[in-house]
Amino acid sequence: MKQLDPGASPQEWFGNELRQLRTAQKMSARVLGRLVQVSDDMILAIEKGKYPSCREDVAKRLDDVFKTGGLFQRAWPMAFGSRDADKKQRDADKTKGESGDVPVQVRSGRILSSDEVPTRPGSEPMYRRSLIQVGGIAAVAPIGLAQEFTRSSPAIPTAIRPSHIAQVSDVATAISGWDNRFGGGGMISGIGSRAMQWSAGLLQAECPAALRPELFAAVSRLGIVVGATEFDAYEHDDAQRTFKFAADCAEEAGDWHLRAKTYSFLARQAVWIGAPDDGLTYAEKGLVRSDRLTATEQAMLHTARARAFGKMGHARETMAAVGQADDAFARAQPTEDPPWMAYYDAAQHSGDTAHALFDLAILANQDPGRAARRFSTAVHGHTDAFKRSRAISRTKLAALLMAKGDPRQAAHIGHDALDEVGRLTSRRAIDDLRQLGSFAAKHPKIQEANALRERIGATVSV
Structure with a gap:
């Protein structure tokens, strides 16, 4: 030492x-x-x-x-x-000079080490730490769990029982539902961080060998859900640590399905923050031993590859990856999927692949019709249980039409998107609105586009 x-x-x-x-x-x-x-x-x-x-x-x-x-x-x-404090000031100074558009970061094929030591997720930052009222949590979780997670330091049991594993799974399901309906910010951030802290502590408790895979799988699933809320709230460092922790737990559980889901999220996050090459690598890692994955999971990961290629403006590779995703989804059998993969239906697949085609239309001047048709399918297919996905697809459809089609039609769709995004706590959805506003600003002589831009500006401070 x-x-x-x-x-x-x-x-x-x-x-x-x-x-x-x-x-x-x-x-x-x-x-x-x-x-x-x-x-x-x-x-x-x-x-x-x-x-x-x-x-x-x-x-x-x-x-x-x-x-x-x-x-x-x-x-x-x-x-x-x-x-x-110095770091926060430097970050703030840097942010002042940035535009709303995230720059594309194309790297030279850096390989992410397969034996890198992933860090564990930290608990909630100070500004997110607050006393959560029982009534709020009860809206998304059974009352027993609501009471448990309002305590400042929930007790870690000395020995794991099946009921503890069931609690972790129930909380993951509840948080996932809340996140999909309302976004990852606000109250849900505190609930997720506290649940993650308690669940990670369970891994140190005495656990019968027969229950260890189930315990690690449940904690991995919760990590995926909490990481998704952090990603949506732009807590990107926390999200990446949580996703990697979830991948660790999936490996320990021997669960290839959860492993694939963690790498899918890591890929999507990397693409979102402007590191598409890393996103491509994560997606490829998720596809390792794809024979052990369901067709739906393969489609999900090929879609992540398409989104990475699209962000890099690589038309041929993007179209090939979209084709592989479509082929896999055509073979999908929902009965073969884990229950938590039920979200990946035709609407989700259409919206995810449309994002890749959107980038081709904007960055590589490719046909916008392909993306528009898929976004439209997603908007009409998503139910109220997936309001965030519906709002994001509607916003991207409006942005595509504003940039490449009829600005007046785009403005009409954009107002509908604003109505929905206004009820969300999703930083991603808000940033997409900012992009729509920047496209609308390119039509200063069109009254409808100006009105939409002004409303976006008043709502999200473009």
């Missing part, structure tokens, strides 16, 4: 205190990392005084584990607070 000098810096003092407590309890960095939901590498880096910006919520988790009475949280401003 590196010998620390507690007087050398506030970071080394913080790290020395952490190491002393951990070693006194004969606890490994890996075990501690799981308890506070960060990687063992992060724990070791903090102990060495080498981690640049430990989050305050991690300091609080350390206090909870070691029962320090708030030692680490009190020391956090001295050790890391100024650095965290």
Whole structure:
């Protein structure tokens, strides 16, 4: 171990205190990392005084584990607070100069290591931490679970029973339904983070060998759902950590279906944040041993490949991937899919592939009709249970028509999209509206386009 000098810096003092407590309890960095939901590498880096910006919520988790009475949280401003504030200011300054459009980032084929050590998900950031009222949670979860997850520190059982696994699965289903109807922001963020913290803690409890695969699969499923809410709320670092944690759990459970779903989300997120090459790599990793996946899951991953190629403006590769996705979906048998794949129906497939074709129309001047027809199918096929997907497809259809078709028709569809997005807490849906507004601004002489742009501006501050 590196010998620390507690007087050398506030970071080394913080790290020395952490190491002393951990070693006194004969606890490994890996075990501690799981308890506070960060990687063992992060724990070791903090102990060495080498981690640049430990989050305050991690300091609080350390206090909870070691029962320090708030030692680490009190020391956090001295050790890391100024650095965290500096980073936020730099990020804010950077954001001021950015436009609403996300630039395409094309990399030179970087291979993501298959043996990289994924970090565990952190708990909710300070600004998301709040006391959730029982009445709010009861709207999405059974009352027993609502009471459990309003406690500040839900108790971790000493031994796992089937009822604990059922709780994790029920909460995942409830959060997924809320997310699809209303988006990933707002109240749902606090519920998801707290549920993730408790569920990850279950992995440290004594568990019969026969239940271990079910437990890891349930936690993986919850991780996918919580990661999706974080992605939708633009908590991208948290989302990526949570997705990778979910992939870890899926591997431990030996569940190829959950593994495929985690890589599908990692691919979609990478494409969204402007890293399509990474998105393509994640999608390809998800397709490893595709013979073990259902046709629906194969379609989902080929769609992710198409979206990556589309964002890079590669027409031939995009069309080929869309064709592979269509072929796989044509073979789909819903009875073969896990229950949580039921969302991927004809409407979802149409909307997802339309996104790839949209990018071809905008970036590579390809035929916009293909994307428009698929977006229209998605809009008419999504039920109220998937309001966010319907709103996003409607917004993208309006944007496509505004850029490549009839601006007046686009404005009419855009107002309908605004009506729906206004009831969501989805940052993705709002950013799509901003893009629609930028396209509308290119038609200054068309009254309908101007009216739509002004309404978007008043609603989402284009």
